[in-house]
Amino acid sequence: MTFHYDQARWTDDESEGYEPLLSEKDETTVGTDDVPLPDDLKRDSLSLPELSEPELARHYTRLSQMNYGVESGPYPLGSCTMKYNPKFTEDVAAHPAATVHPDRSAGSVQGTLELYHRLEEQLARIGGMDAVTLQPPAGAAGEFVGILVAKAYHEANGDDRSEVVIPDAAHGTNFASAAMGGYDVVELPSADDGRVDLDALEAALSEETAALMLTNPNTLGLFERDIEEIAGMVHDVGGLLYYDGANLNALLGRARPGDMGFDLMHYNVHKTFATPHGGGGPGAGPVGVAERLVEFLPSPRVREAESGYELFEPERSVGKVHGFYGNWLVLIKAYAYIARLGDEGLADASAKAVLNANYLASQIDYEVPYGPFHHEFVASADDQDAADVAKRMLDHGVHPPTTKWPELVSEALMTEPTEVENRRSLDQLAAAFNAVADEESEALSSAPERTSARRIDQTEAARDLRLSWHALDG
Amino acid sequence: MSSRNEDRGSPFAPHTTDETAAMLEAIGAETVEALFDIPDPVRFDGEFDIDPRGEREIRTELRHLLGRNDDLVEFLGRGHYDHYVPSLVDHLADRSEFLTSYTQYQPEITQGFLQVLFEYQSMLVELTGLEIANCSMYDAATALGEAATLAARVRETDGHRVLVPDLLREERRSVLENYVAGAGLTVESYPSDDANADLDALDETIDEDCVMVYAESPTVRGTIEERLGEIGESADENDALFVLGSDPVALSVLEAPGEIGADVVIGDAATLGLGASYGMGLGLFATREEFVRQVPGRLVGASTDAHGKRAYTLTLQTREQHIRRERATSNICTNQAWVALRTAIHAATLGPSGLVDLARDCLEWPADLADRLDAIDGVRAPVHDRHHFREFVARTDQPAPAVVGDLESKGFAVHAVDDHLVQLCVTETNADRVDALVTAFREAAR
Numbered sequence: 001m002t003f004h005y006d007q008a009r010w011t012d013d014e015s016e017g018y019e020p021l022l023s024e025k026d027e028t029t030v031g032t033d034d035v036p037l038p039d040d041l042k043r044d045s046l047s048l049p050e051l052s053e054p055e056l057a058r059h060y061t062r063l064s065q066m067n068y069g070v071e072s073g074p075y076p077l078g079s080c081t082m083k084y085n086p087k088f089t090e091d092v093a094a095h096p097a098a099t100v101h102p103d104r105s106a107g108s109v110q111g112t113l114e115l116y117h118r119l120e121e122q123l124a125r126i127g128g129m130d131a132v133t134l135q136p137p138a139g140a141a142g143e144f145v146g147i148l149v150a151k152a153y154h155e156a157n158g159d160d161r162s163e164v165v166i167p168d169a170a171h172g173t174n175f176a177s178a179a180m181g182g183y184d185v186v187e188l189p190s191a192d193d194g195r196v197d198l199d200a201l202e203a204a205l206s207e208e209t210a211a212l213m214l215t216n217p218n219t220l221g222l223f224e225r226d227i228e229e230i231a232g233m234v235h236d237v238g239g240l241l242y243y244d245g246a247n248l249n250a251l252l253g254r255a256r257p258g259d260m261g262f263d264l265m266h267y268n269v270h271k272t273f274a275t276p277h278g279g280g281g282p283g284a285g286p287v288g289v290a291e292r293l294v295e296f297l298p299s300p301r302v303r304e305a306e307s308g309y310e311l312f313e314p315e316r317s318v319g320k321v322h323g324f325y326g327n328w329l330v331l332i333k334a335y336a337y338i339a340r341l342g343d344e345g346l347a348d349a350s351a352k353a354v355l356n357a358n359y360l361a362s363q364i365d366y367e368v369p370y371g372p373f374h375h376e377f378v379a380s381a382d383d384q385d386a387a388d389v390a391k392r393m394l395d396h397g398v399h400p401p402t403t404k405w406p407e408l409v410s411e412a413l414m415t416e417p418t419e420v421e422n423r424r425s426l427d428q429l430a431a432a433f434n435a436v437a438d439e440e441s442e443a444l445s446s447a448p449e450r451t452s453a454r455r456i457d458q459t460e461a462a463r464d465l466r467l468s469w470h471a472l473d474g
Numbered sequence: 475m476s477s478r479n480e481d482r483g484s485p486f487a488p489h490t491t492d493e494t495a496a497m498l499e500a501i502g503a504e505t506v507e508a509l510f511d512i513p514d515p516v517r518f519d520g521e522f523d524i525d526p527r528g529e530r531e532i533r534t535e536l537r538h539l540l541g542r543n544d545d546l547v548e549f550l551g552r553g554h555y556d557h558y559v560p561s562l563v564d565h566l567a568d569r570s571e572f573l574t575s576y577t578q579y580q581p582e583i584t585q586g587f588l589q590v591l592f593e594y595q596s597m598l599v600e601l602t603g604l605e606i607a608n609c610s611m612y613d614a615a616t617a618l619g620e621a622a623t624l625a626a627r628v629r630e631t632d633g634h635r636v637l638v639p640d641l642l643r644e645e646r647r648s649v650l651e652n653y654v655a656g657a658g659l660t661v662e663s664y665p666s667d668d669a670n671a672d673l674d675a676l677d678e679t680i681d682e683d684c685v686m687v688y689a690e691s692p693t694v695r696g697t698i699e700e701r702l703g704e705i706g707e708s709a710d711e712n713d714a715l716f717v718l719g720s721d722p723v724a725l726s727v728l729e730a731p732g733e734i735g736a737d738v739v740i741g742d743a744a745t746l747g748l749g750a751s752y753g754m755g756l757g758l759f760a761t762r763e764e765f766v767r768q769v770p771g772r773l774v775g776a777s778t779d780a781h782g783k784r785a786y787t788l789t790l791q792t793r794e795q796h797i798r799r800e801r802a803t804s805n806i807c808t809n810q811a812w813v814a815l816r817t818a819i820h821a822a823t824l825g826p827s828g829l830v831d832l833a834r835d836c837l838e839w840p841a842d843l844a845d846r847l848d849a850i851d852g853v854r855a856p857v858h859d860r861h862h863f864r865e866f867v868a869r870t871d872q873p874a875p876a877v878v879g880d881l882e883s884k885g886f887a888v889h890a891v892d893d894h895l896v897q898l899c900v901t902e903t904n905a906d907r908v909d910a911l912v913t914a915f916r917e918a919a920r
């Protein structure tokens with residue numbers, strides 16, 4: 001029932017590893033004698049691989065075959081929302097007029113600015129916000145903008161606050177973003193049902209609270225049903241409520257952060273709106289805000305004037321968090337994806353994501369505490385090591401869940417199938433879970449066997465740091 | 475009857491109605507709506523007013539919309555550059571195993587991307603002459619911000635001043651200020667002398683309270699900074715980090731920063747691999763090995779697998795936000811890995827010969843164009859008596875905004891620096907339009 005899977009493995013007899021490094025295929029040293037610069041300003045020579053185009057085409061094709069993507073198989077990485085990425089959005093983003101220089105005059109890039117403006121407005125409606133900036137180049141950059149905006153807002157009110165409250169199960173970026181903004185973090189313990197503990201929240205909030213950062217549904221896949229009361233408590237002490245958009249895929253068309261009392265939020269367009277995550281990025285993290293925060297948004301913003309679209313600086317702008325306008329090509333893909341789905345498609349994406357999570361949770365042999373779930377659930381491997389479970393699942397041709405987080409669940413397997421898997425594929429995923437659940441620890445600790453590399457020694461990588469081909473022996 | 479709900483729902487949720495019914499039965503739920511645990515007061519029953527469209531319709535719509543952009547030949551630079559990206563880059567980087575993958579948390583199944591990133595790091599190590607490079611920051615501006623907070627962390631004594639050139643792009647400075655404010659640092663500028671650092675003025679302002687001195691080469695005016703070694707010495711004498719901004723094409727011929735005392739090199743590495751892209755970038759970040767545990771962003775290291783063969787993995791993840799949380803070295807999670815892939819393929823396609831050739835062109839083209847503009851009555855170019863890379867500033871007797879506006883109406887985009895200064899950037903993407911530009915410039919400058 002599970003997939004038969006063998007990942008491509010390219011080796012070279014002369015190499016001690018798998019596909020040789022470019023530097024092991026060639027290293028050519030080129031002089032700079034004919035470079036028209038004084039000697040004291042230029043290097044003598046440059047040493048890098050010099051290979052033909054066919055050789056490079058094979059190198060990177062082999063490497064791609066030794067890599068796993070959403071189109072290789074299921075990718076239920078909890079909290080990361082890895083969806084299928086439609087192909088046509090790549091073509092749309094490759095349009096020559098999309099690649100204009102960022103210093104062009106506004107009058108000469110009216111198409112770009114109109115598209116920018118349309119996406120801002122659509123995201124604002126989807127989130128129930130009054131205005132959106134597309135500038136942040138990632139979700140965590142969006143969080144950082146949220147922190148900067150919150151700080152600017154409080155300072156404009158003559159209010160010097162020092163703390164940001166964050167639930168213990170929140171994404172790690174929340175903590176780091178708050179710290180980057182100079183705030184002390186107050187960690188909020190979760191209640192026994194996995195949700196915000198209102199008594200603990202009461203104790204954590206004070207006149208020092210600049211903001212509460214929250215995602216809803218939370219990282220356990222649970223909807224914070226007391227959200228109105230939570231918002232009221234935060235607002236009562238003069239704080240702002242920040243929405244971490246990482247889990248927005250569960251809510252499209254059914255609830256909006258703005259309606260729940262959130263004052264500001266970020267959107268992860270590569271998660272919710274299916275733009276490729278490219279092995280770690282780029283993504284984009286637009287930020288939406290309520291009316292009273294609009295004047296603090298990053299500069300520049302786009303507005304429609306009589307003569308066309310123009311750029312302007314908000315009155316009390318926090319300034320910039322990206323050198324230009326963010327990850328523009330990703331934003332075009334998000335616009336195209338939203339256009340493809342429309343209102344009903346967006347709502348259906350959430351419906352099927354929630355259906356899939358609940359179905360998969362009902363089909364696996366691992367215990368799944370808490371519930372009811374939205375887009376993801378956290379199972380417990382309990383008497384197995386979750387990291388070993390993940391390694392063994394690789395042998396079944398599926399990407400494993402996120403492991404060992406959140407820590408509220410022992411040996412956590414945080415699973416988010418998304419809407420792009422159908423029943424057949426979910427059954428195969430469940431079969432992979434269940435096959436691994438039945439295995440002894442010896443079998444698990446030697447996994448994986450069918451991937452291009454066998455179990456990799458993480459300790460060695462950290463102890464004996466070799467971070468470039470210059471650092472390799474011989 | 476089994477049917478897919480393509481007309482009414484997401485075309486990418488591949489459920490048949492039968493499957494949906496069977497799944498609901500397995501869960502024990504009546505409807506999908508019943509699975510949503512959302513209290514009535516916060517339920518949304520409105521509309522977004524977004525009509526679904528077909529692929530062809532959206533392609534047409536966006537072609538028309540983006541077609542409203544004027545078709546100008548861009549001679550624009552100032553820290554963001556357009557180089558021709560070989561077709562090989564698009565075709566290989568768009569292979570779905572690369573494009574649709576996530577961060578390499580499971581290294582055994584993501585060796586391909588890890589090796590690419592290891593090779594990317596290695597190329598930057600060669601170009602910068604420093605020992606380590608990370609897998610990417612968002613862009614040059616955010617890399618500069620991260621460099622400053624790194625400086626504050628690694629410096630032995632307290633200090634709160636960050637020194638930057640007065641000609642630094644305003645946008646880059648704004649990002650830097652946002653990044654350092656939370657760490658209690660302030661940004662101050664030191665003056666320039668003919669677009670290079672004014673060393674005497676720098677020596678007067680630098681003191682023990684400085685955590686970092688930043689310089690760029692090429693500068694935002696396109697000049698090559700001629701006294702980097704001395705800037706580094708001044709920084710070093712005051713226990714401040716010396717951070718240099720550059721890019722991989724320039725570094726192909728310039729003296730390796732590591733050789734002249736740079737502690738960190740930042741910049742935009744997407745000068746290779748991405749094209750203009752309305753300012754989307756790839757933050758380059760390289761530094762000394764002694765700072766490795768304080769480096770922001772991801773690092774790929776070599777290790778061995780259970781076969782005893784060399785394999786790659788993300789390493790030192792304990793510095794990162796998902797483990798150290800508020801004590802992490804940065805909040806970065808999503809980065810620009812796929813752009814790094816593109817940059818690595820582009821660099822490999824050029825090879826050392828191609829890189830040095832391209833860099834030589836970047837020295838010769840602007841010099842030639844400056845000579846030709848200088849021959850026009852009412853124009854003096856270049857304004858700065860320096861070596862230039864890709865771009866230079868010219869003085870016009872006519873008001874610069876009028877000259878720039880006139881050129882735009884003739885199909886050319888150039889930058890107005892101030893009342894009588896314009897800036898022009900030449901690469902292989904516009905070199906064949908230089909004759910036409912010179913003709914237009916002669917008319918515009920009249």
